[in-house]
Amino acid sequence: QVQLVQSGAEVKKPGASVKVSCKASGYSFTKYAIYWVRQAPGQRLEWMGWIIAGNGNTKYSQKFQGRVTITSDTSASTSYMELSGLGSEDTAVYYCARSYNYGYDYWGQGTLVTVSS
Amino acid sequence: SYELTQPPSVSVSPGQTASITCSGGKLGDKHTCWYQQKPGQSPVLVIYQDSKRPSGIPERFSGSKSGNTATLTISGTQAVDEAEYYCQAWDSSTVFGGGTKLTVL
Numbered sequence: 001q002v003q004l005v006q007s008g009a010e011v012k013k014p015g016a017s018v019k020v021s022c023k024a025s026g027y028s029f030t031k032y033a034i035y036w037v038r039q040a041p042g043q044r045l046e047w048m049g050w051i052i053a054g055n056g057n058t059k060y061s062q063k064f065q066g067r068v069t070i071t072s073d074t075s076a077s078t079s080y081m082e083l084s085g086l087g088s089e090d091t092a093v094y095y096c097a098r099s100y101n102y103g104y105d106y107w108g109q110g111t112l113v114t115v116s117s
Numbered sequence: 118s119y120e121l122t123q124p125p126s127v128s129v130s131p132g133q134t135a136s137i138t139c140s141g142g143k144l145g146d147k148h149t150c151w152y153q154q155k156p157g158q159s160p161v162l163v164i165y166q167d168s169k170r171p172s173g174i175p176e177r178f179s180g181s182k183s184g185n186t187a188t189l190t191i192s193g194t195q196a197v198d199e200a201e202y203y204c205q206a207w208d209s210s211t212v213f214g215g216g217t218k219l220t221v222l
Contacts, residue, residue, distance in 0.1 A: 035211065045152075045160065045203055047211035061210060095159060101166050102207050103150030107159040 002026040004034075004096050004108035011114045017084040020111045022096030029077040030054035033099040036070060036081045039110075040092040050099070051079055086115045121204055121214035128220045135191040137217045139204030142185060147206040149187040151180055154216075155200045163202075164189060196221050 007021040022034060035050040049060035051070045058070050064083070072079045079096055094111045097104035121141040129135040139149065149167050152160035162171050164180035167187060177192045187206075191198055199221045204214040 037211075037213075044215045045205075045213040047213070059210070097160075100162070101169075102148040103162055103165040103205060104152075104160075105162050105165075105171060107161075110159055 002106045006108040006111045009112040019082040022079045024077045034079040038092040038094045119208040123214040123217045126218045135194045137189045139187045144185040150205045151189045152203045153200045
């Protein structure tokens with residue numbers, strides 16, 4: 001069965017970077033795009049960017065342009081999302097999700113990133 | 118920037134029909150998806166391409182669109198359907214609505 005398993009919770013200091021992983025299984029990793037979405041406490045879901053796992057093409061939300069880098073390792077069926085210059089407003093649950101017909105059919109379990117001094 | 122608007126909350130009695138709307142400019146030209154999210158859990162896709170239901174989603178969930186308003190309808194609502202529901206569409210990038218808290222009284 002399709003699964004996306006993310007890395008564990010992180011606590012970071014302001015100004016630091018965080019890298020979250022998303023390991024896919026149960027399907028052909030290179031045939032789908034992986035999207036990264038975050039959800040701050042009590043807030044709506046927010047798209048950050050995506051990567052076409054097969055060729056590494058990426059697109060980022062303008063809001064995060066310059067601070068976010070999404071990569072994929074096809075040999076490990078894993079996507080990574082790195083966010084730099086963390087501030088308290090980046091405290092959120094970060095999700096990876098598989099694209100499907102203009103939506104997302106499988107989601108990772110989420111990774112809580114807490115930014116605190 | 119593109120925005121999708123949902124009512125903050127909807128209440129329904131068990132067994133009744135719940136309708137959650139999502140409106141946005143030119144939404145009629147875009148594909149709409151709906152997600153169910155329960156506290157502490159990841160979102161679950163319940164409707165894609167306006168009205169299609171993924172495998173495993175109960176038939177009581179349906180989607181429709183009229184003009185620039187998409188609607189998620191839950192027929193015979195059950196207590197287990199109590200959750201936050203988000204609409205989502207594409208406009209050069211993914212946009213999510215603000216979410217609707219469905220309460221089953």
